[in-house]
Amino acid sequence: MMNTPICEMFGIEFPLLAFTHCRDVVVAVSKAGGMGVFGAAGLTPSQLEEELAWIDAHVDGKPYGVDLIVPNKVEGKGETISPEDMLGRLPEQHKTFAHNLLAAYDVDESGLDELRVRQLTFSDNLRGAGTNAMLDVAFRHPIRLIANALGVPPRAMLEQGRAHGVAVAALVGAKEHALAQVAAGVDLLIVAGGEAGGHCGDVATMVLVPEVCRALEAAGVNTPVLAAGGIATGAQMAAAMAMGAAGAWCGSVWLTTSEAETNPVVKEKMLAASSRDTVRSRSRTGKPSRQLRSPWTDAWEAESAPKPLPMPLQSFISEPALRKVDKLSQSDHTGAKALATYWVGQAVGLMNQSMSAGQVVQDFKEDFLRAHERLNRALGA
Amino acid sequence: MMNTPICEMFGIEFPLLAFTHCRDVVVAVSKAGGMGVFGAAGLTPSQLEEELAWIDAHVDGKPYGVDLIVPNKVEGKGETISPEDMLGRLPEQHKTFAHNLLAAYDVDESGLDELRVRQLTFSDNLRGAGTNAMLDVAFRHPIRLIANALGVPPRAMLEQGRAHGVAVAALVGAKEHALAQVAAGVDLLIVAGGEAGGHCGDVATMVLVPEVCRALEAAGVNTPVLAAGGIATGAQMAAAMAMGAAGAWCGSVWLTTSEAETNPVVKEKMLAASSRDTVRSRSRTGKPSRQLRSPWTDAWEAESAPKPLPMPLQSFISEPALRKVDKLSQSDHTGAKALATYWVGQAVGLMNQSMSAGQVVQDFKEDFLRAHERLNRALGA
Numbered sequence: 001m002m003n004t005p006i007c008e009m010f011g012i013e014f015p016l017l018a019f020t021h022c023r024d025v026v027v028a029v030s031k032a033g034g035m036g037v038f039g040a041a042g043l044t045p046s047q048l049e050e051e052l053a054w055i056d057a058h059v060d061g062k063p064y065g066v067d068l069i070v071p072n073k074v075e076g077k078g079e080t081i082s083p084e085d086m087l088g089r090l091p092e093q094h095k096t097f098a099h100n101l102l103a104a105y106d107v108d109e110s111g112l113d114e115l116r117v118r119q120l121t122f123s124d125n126l127r128g129a130g131t132n133a134m135l136d137v138a139f140r141h142p143i144r145l146i147a148n149a150l151g152v153p154p155r156a157m158l159e160q161g162r163a164h165g166v167a168v169a170a171l172v173g174a175k176e177h178a179l180a181q182v183a184a185g186v187d188l189l190i191v192a193g194g195e196a197g198g199h200c201g202d203v204a205t206m207v208l209v210p211e212v213c214r215a216l217e218a219a220g221v222n223t224p225v226l227a228a229g230g231i232a233t234g235a236q237m238a239a240a241m242a243m244g245a246a247g248a249w250c251g252s253v254w255l256t257t258s259e260a261e262t263n264p265v266v267k268e269k270m271l272a273a274s275s276r277d278t279v280r281s282r283s284r285t286g287k288p289s290r291q292l293r294s295p296w297t298d299a300w301e302a303e304s305a306p307k308p309l310p311m312p313l314q315s316f317i318s319e320p321a322l323r324k325v326d327k328l329s330q331s332d333h334t335g336a337k338a339l340a341t342y343w344v345g346q347a348v349g350l351m352n353q354s355m356s357a358g359q360v361v362q363d364f365k366e367d368f369l370r371a372h373e374r375l376n377r378a379l380g381a
Numbered sequence: 382m383m384n385t386p387i388c389e390m391f392g393i394e395f396p397l398l399a400f401t402h403c404r405d406v407v408v409a410v411s412k413a414g415g416m417g418v419f420g421a422a423g424l425t426p427s428q429l430e431e432e433l434a435w436i437d438a439h440v441d442g443k444p445y446g447v448d449l450i451v452p453n454k455v456e457g458k459g460e461t462i463s464p465e466d467m468l469g470r471l472p473e474q475h476k477t478f479a480h481n482l483l484a485a486y487d488v489d490e491s492g493l494d495e496l497r498v499r500q501l502t503f504s505d506n507l508r509g510a511g512t513n514a515m516l517d518v519a520f521r522h523p524i525r526l527i528a529n530a531l532g533v534p535p536r537a538m539l540e541q542g543r544a545h546g547v548a549v550a551a552l553v554g555a556k557e558h559a560l561a562q563v564a565a566g567v568d569l570l571i572v573a574g575g576e577a578g579g580h581c582g583d584v585a586t587m588v589l590v591p592e593v594c595r596a597l598e599a600a601g602v603n604t605p606v607l608a609a610g611g612i613a614t615g616a617q618m619a620a621a622m623a624m625g626a627a628g629a630w631c632g633s634v635w636l637t638t639s640e641a642e643t644n645p646v647v648k649e650k651m652l653a654a655s656s657r658d659t660v661r662s663r664s665r666t667g668k669p670s671r672q673l674r675s676p677w678t679d680a681w682e683a684e685s686a687p688k689p690l691p692m693p694l695q696s697f698i699s700e701p702a703l704r705k706v707d708k709l710s711q712s713d714h715t716g717a718k719a720l721a722t723y724w725v726g727q728a729v730g731l732m733n734q735s736m737s738a739g740q741v742v743q744d745f746k747e748d749f750l751r752a753h754e755r756l757n758r759a760l761g762a
Contacts (some may be wrong), residue, residue: 002759002760002761003758003759003760003761004759015759174655174656174657175655175656175657175730176655193585193587194585195584195585195587195588201657202657203576203656203657203727203730204574204575204576204585204586204587204610204611204727205585205587206574206576206585206586206587206610206611206612206617206620206621207576207611207617207656207726207727207728207730207731208656210614210616210617210731211655211656211730211731214731229585229587230585230587230588231587233591235591235623235624235625236587236588236591236624238620238623238624238756239587239619239620239621239623239624240587240620241755241756241759242616242619242620242623242752242753242755242756243616243617243619243620243752244616244755274555274556274557274592275555275556275584275588275589275592276555276556276582276583276584345588346584346585346588347588349556349584349588349592350588350591350592350595369760371623371624371756372623372756372757372760372762374622374623374625375619375622375623375752375753375756376753377384378383378384378385378396378622379383379384379750379753380383380384381753
């Protein structure tokens with residue numbers, strides 16, 4: 001058992017938190033001595049209920065958490081918007097661009113409308129319309145952590161967290177945001193560098209972690225910091241902790257585990273990718289997020305491409321198309337295999353071998369010790 | 382004395398290398414137990430001779446190095462180009478854009494032509510025309526390291542390095558480049574993340590360092606790696622070494638030291654800046670380089686701005702203008718103070734206090750030990 005504020009806060013052996021949309025990974029990491037955090041954005045409350053019930057039945061009482069995305073700024077926040085109205089806000093230019101791109105890769109559009117309607121759930125969650133129902137479900141389960149991925153957590157999350165004795169965490173990509181989050185009352189900061197997969201800022205982990213730690217110290221605050229962004233090995237985790245982090249928060253590294261529900265085509269691409277095969281782009285959600293490069297992301301980065309729509313509108317363009325692509329790619333469709341992509345950080349360059357999530361945790365522990373030994377040797381200690 | 386291949390290679394106590402254009406910093410760092418590396422790009426051979434003679438007279442026999450920029454790809458490489466021809470290659474569009482930008486900030490253009498002509502020295506060095514003369518000067522002095530900043534070192538550098546027993550180093554921003562450099566025969570890799578000041582790639586230090594170390598190990602190569610990019614503290618240096626680096630190479634952190642010849646206006650901006658106040662842009666040299674943001678860099682990032690010219694042409698647009706701006710800014714010219722900028726990495730967010738270069742080295746050592754102690758505590762060791 002390591003001795004850090006994170007181990008103490010959650011009663012875990014090893015301060016490695018696993019962000020994942022896969023319940024099996026949550027369970028495997030928590031059982032291996034870390035802590036799984038289930039990414040619930042995109043689910044309905046009843047789907048979330050089902051997933052958390054499964055986790056409860058399998059996690060042997062080990063701690064786990066839930067992560068939501070409730071951004072502070074989003075198109076139509078707080079408004080009641082009908083499905084027709086939301087879909088009606090999509091410009092023809094963007095629909096046509098996506099259509100032409102799919103057509104160029106022989107992907108037809110059958111079923112896309114239905115997928116667009118399903119995308120409304122994610123949009124409702126983003127706009128806060130579904131937040132309270134999601135929180136109600138989450139807090140009915142023995143979660144130990146609830147995290148918000150974009151901006152200051154909504155007041156209901158902070159209040160229910162306090163009422164239930166559940167730690168509330170927030171992701172930040174800048175020093176100023178870290179201080180704002182602490183002022184808002186979060187218990188734990190996830191400090192994510194621009195090399196992270198998914199939504200991210202543009203300051204690198206190597207700079208952001210010590211910069212935030214120094215700012216917290218100057219403010220007389222001892223909120224623990226989890227380092228995120230680019231971390232896929234125990235040596236990197238040790239590096240982050242040498243700079244003042246109390247542990248690590250990893251997302252990408254679980255995508256190539258044997259448990260992960262990642263599209264197998266994308267999983268293979270990830271295992272083969274180098275750190276240069278990602279791009280930080282607004283083309284998937286409307287906010288900058290880091291993804292595996294593919295002809296899909298390249299096309300949206302071209303100067304001739306339409307500018308991405310504000311969140312959540314861009315997702316109505318990208319998600320239905322990319323789900324169709326995912327599905328087709330698995331039936332050996334050449335065009336779909338080329339286009340297939342998913343969020344992943346630059347750490348993809350370090351993910352070269354598929355293994356179980358439990359084995360990843362074990363490897364982290366051993367690699368952490370080797371990193372410590374390297375410093376001992378350098379210091380002749 | 383630390384125990385790393387870098388300490389052994391140079392007989393230094395602490396494996397911290399200081400890239401700087403300021404000879405006082407070279408001397409101060411080498412005397413404090415690290416090693417100064419003098420950045421000579423932009424100088425004439427006779428200027429270099431003068432600077433190195435000064436260093437020899439002041440460095441008390443401590444080791445130091447020299448850094449050149451000889452890119453593999455550059456406009457007019459190998460060609461003999463007259464000053465008129467080189468200046469004639471500058472498009473009106475770019476000259477007009479720079480002119481209008483300066484005018485908007487009340488900066489007149491007197492003296493710019495003369496500065497453009499002086500810029501030819503840098504251009505000659507870049508294009509390799511002046512490389513041999515520079516190498517001849519460098520190798521007449523007791524240098525211990527010669528580094529090339531962009532691409533594989535020219536053959537003459539590798540051969541003379543071998544003949545004189547001087548280590549040859551190269552900066553790399555990608556795993557593939559690291560392997561190519563090792564194949565070309567460099568003795569030392571400076572692995573620089575995208576958070577670095579000056580020319581840089583876009584993979585973050587946190588990922589690139591372990592990725593390169595893993596690739597070298599897989600190739601059965603034990604070329605030492607210096608980590609660069611974002612590092613301005615001993616804890617970050619310890620982090621990099623926990624991930625496999627044999628030491629650190631820092632540039633930005635010396636810019637705010639008391640010895641540095643940095644424009645005092647820019648120095649004040651750097652001390653006040655956060656990590657988000659830099660931009661990676663092609664607008665200064667034609668290749669992506671990270672700089673302090675100012676209205677100058679913002680204007681070049683605007684969509685309406687002309688696309689930067691290939692190296693070395695863009696420097697004929699930017700350098701003379703920014704030297705004029707530097708000079709004017711120091712006479713309290715409001716517009717020039719606003720425009721003033723210089724290369725710096727995201728580590729600028731950690732540079733909050735001016736001190737001597739020797740004190741920076743001392744702080745690094747103490748902070749390194751604190752970082753090691755953090756890991757000891759986490760492990761209960």
